[in-house]
Amino acid sequence: MLRRIVSAAVLAGAVSGLLLTAIQQFEIAPLVRMAEVQEEAEIAASNSTNDPPPSGPARQAWSPATSTARLLTAIVSNIVLATGFALILTSAISRKTSVGWRAGLLWGIAGYAVFFVAPSLGLPPELPGARAAPLHDRELWWAGTVVLSAAGLWLVAFSKKSVIRVLGLVLLSLPHAIGAPQPAAHDHSIPAGIAEDFLRATYLANAALWLAIGGLCGLFYNIKR
Numbered sequence: 001m002l003r004r005i006v007s008a009a010v011l012a013g014a015v016s017g018l019l020l021t022a023i024q025q026f027e028i029a030p031l032v033r034m035a036e037v038q039e040e041a042e043i044a045a046s047n048s049t050n051d052p053p054p055s056g057p058a059r060q061a062w063s064p065a066t067s068t069a070r071l072l073t074a075i076v077s078n079i080v081l082a083t084g085f086a087l088i089l090t091s092a093i094s095r096k097t098s099v100g101w102r103a104g105l106l107w108g109i110a111g112y113a114v115f116f117v118a119p120s121l122g123l124p125p126e127l128p129g130a131r132a133a134p135l136h137d138r139e140l141w142w143a144g145t146v147v148l149s150a151a152g153l154w155l156v157a158f159s160k161k162s163v164i165r166v167l168g169l170v171l172l173s174l175p176h177a178i179g180a181p182q183p184a185a186h187d188h189s190i191p192a193g194i195a196e197d198f199l200r201a202t203y204l205a206n207a208a209l210w211l212a213i214g215g216l217c218g219l220f221y222n223i224k225r
Helices: 002-048 056-060 067-093 101-122 135-158 162-178 192-223
Strands: none
Touching (some): 002 192, 067 101, 067 192, 101 135, 101 162, 101 192
């Protein structure tokens, strides 16, 4: 069973990662480049007035030097990311008797809700240059939201007792009742149209990613049975 899980996840992750990369290149990358131009202009302006950059030392982080290097980096990182998610999803799928691409799509929708939609309600995807709360705080809230959302959704979907389902709903709502960490001041330098387009594109790209992961995990796992 372990070999079936791993092989199905690797195949699904490779295909899904390539799909995500293709969508990113057409829908997301142009918006990121526009935001980067805006960010560089702000840095130049702040340097001319001897003011510190808005986001501090994090702006010195490594980034690919050419468009080809950026594309290759995106392909590798997306395949690794998709394969990791596929391993989680295939492990869950293998515990159920109903296995196939249709059942996989449902698992993909659940993964999309847990790993992207739920955290994005408090911490929406951000363009370069946007102000944000400290990274450590955001990581803790994201991880807690994913764990509680996964547990809550599992209880709601598979428990036959009403009390347990209510507990699942409480777990689903708990991270949002606590609230995500927010920056001390919000940055309005990025044009609203670009930010809205970026948010829409990331939601659609991640929906495609998770549907592909779910459907392909169910398909490949079923074939290898």
